[in-house]
Every structure is written in C-alpha cells, then in structure tokens.
Amino acid sequence: MIFNSIPHALLVKIYELRWDVELDLKHIKTTLGMDILRGKTPEMVRKEIYIHLLAYNLLRIVMGQSGTQKGVNPLRISLQGTRHHLNNFISELKDATPINRERLYQIMLKLIAHKLLPSRPARVEPRGAKTSPAHLILSCNNLANYIINKLLKI
Numbered sequence: 001m002i003f004n005s006i007p008h009a010l011l012v013k014i015y016e017l018r019w020d021v022e023l024d025l026k027h028i029k030t031t032l033g034m035d036i037l038r039g040k041t042p043e044m045v046r047k048e049i050y051i052h053l054l055a056y057n058l059l060r061i062v063m064g065q066s067g068t069q070k071g072v073n074p075l076r077i078s079l080q081g082t083r084h085h086l087n088n089f090i091s092e093l094k095d096a097t098p099i100n101r102e103r104l105y106q107i108m109l110k111l112i113a114h115k116l117l118p119s120r121p122a123r124v125e126p127r128g129a130k131t132s133p134a135h136l137i138l139s140c141n142n143l144a145n146y147i148i149n150k151l152l153k154i
Contacts, residue, residue: 027079028056031079031083032055032083058086059079059082059083060074063077063079063112066082069106069109069110069113070109070110072113072116076117077113078116085111085112089108092104
C-alpha cells in the first residue's frame, strides 16, 4: 500500500492540514450562517454556497491584509471578530470620500489585528453529533405523514 512508503511524520502533518481544512469549513458553516441552506432549488443552493464562499474569501483577504500590516499570522486573527468589525465599518466606508475611506480602512485593519486568538498548538476539536432543530429531523417515513398533517390543517 502507498501509505507504508510515506514517513509517519509526514502522514501526521498531512492529517493536521486536513484537520485545518475541516475547521475552516466549520467556520464557514457556523460563522457565516451556512449551517442551514435556505435555497429551494439546486441552482439556488449553489448560488447560496457561492455567496458564502465569496464572503468567506473577502473576510480572509481582510484578515490577510490586517495580519500583513501588523506582522501577525492571519490564522491567529478571529474570523468572527473580522466579520463584526467589517459589519461595523461597512456603512462608513461606503459613504466616505476616497481619502477618508482609505484612512477608515486602515483603522479597521489595525482593530482587526489587535485582538488575536490565543496560541493553541495542542488544541483538540472533538467531533460531535450535529445538533439540528427538532422540526428539521424527519425520517423519510415520517416526511409523508408530516406533509399530509400540515396539508390537513390548511
């Protein structure tokens, strides 16, 4: 098997990188409110996913700019904190003159880099069962009964 020829330390590093990707996906789902998709058609669900990915990439770009400006690893900057700062500044940035917009943007970048996540090299993020609202948990057998009951109440 191919895994027998790969050094153990390299496999551990690959697993850590994979785990970081899973955590990034978790951030996208929870921080950006993507844990429940609201689109009713496959096309709308695709668009919803694309919009969330665009928003996530925008936040990561801002975090990268902020980290570069302050000499901080962007992975130590809070995604949620960046989102809050951007939401707080967005109307002022939109209405500002070009010169003031750049000044406000630089202030926002400094604020974003100010509050860093703690260094957690041995952090463990256990996998857990996804908690879903009770009204969304329906088995295929119960779905037809649920729909019929809702229709009878109309």
